[in-house]
Amino acid sequence: MNFSNLKISGKLTAAFALILSVFVVQSVVLFGSMNTTLDMARKNNVSYQNSRDVNGVLQNAVEQQNAVRAFAATTDPKFLENYEKYGAELDGHLAAFRARTTKPEQRARADRMRAAVDDWRRQTDAQIALLKDPATADQGRAMVDTLRLAD
Numbered sequence: 001m002n003f004s005n006l007k008i009s010g011k012l013t014a015a016f017a018l019i020l021s022v023f024v025v026q027s028v029v030l031f032g033s034m035n036t037t038l039d040m041a042r043k044n045n046v047s048y049q050n051s052r053d054v055n056g057v058l059q060n061a062v063e064q065q066n067a068v069r070a071f072a073a074t075t076d077p078k079f080l081e082n083y084e085k086y087g088a089e090l091d092g093h094l095a096a097f098r099a100r101t102t103k104p105e106q107r108a109r110a111d112r113m114r115a116a117v118d119d120w121r122r123q124t125d126a127q128i129a130l131l132k133d134p135a136t137a138d139q140g141r142a143m144v145d146t147l148r149l150a151d
Contacts, residue, residue, distance in 0.1 A: 050100060056093035057113060060086040061120075065148070068124055072131055072144050080128065090117065123147050 006014070063086040071079035094117070098110040124147055130140030 046100060050097055050106075053093040053097040053100070057090055057097070057117075060090035060093065061117065064090065064124075068128065068147075069144055071128065072141050075131065075137070083128075087121070120147070 064083050067079045067083040067086060070076070071083070094110065094114060098107065098114070101107050101110060123143075127140050127143045127147060130136040130143070
């Protein structure tokens, strides 16, 4: 039996089956492509959030440093409030970055950032203690140029 010997209804059924199979195959390919695109979009979103968090760490660290310098210059306690506020924001960004990372090298980088920030804060807290005491305020002011976020 060949195709030309089929009745019209058989030919229509075969043509419809062929069109339907092409549609099904094309849908499967498209679905796979959409999943790949969605996966890449998710990865891009995570990368963007990580970038935003790292920028937030840097920005808040700089603001913390500026708050300490302003407190050293003016002894106005509002700058200590800013120091605490920016510190909390920095911690939030760093924790979010660390929690979102999946690569060991990124986690190690986050841990190194955490250690560097903690070390800088220990030194800065000692400086703030000196600045709060009028007898040692000059020592605290002298530390302004020596305590930096990065060398």
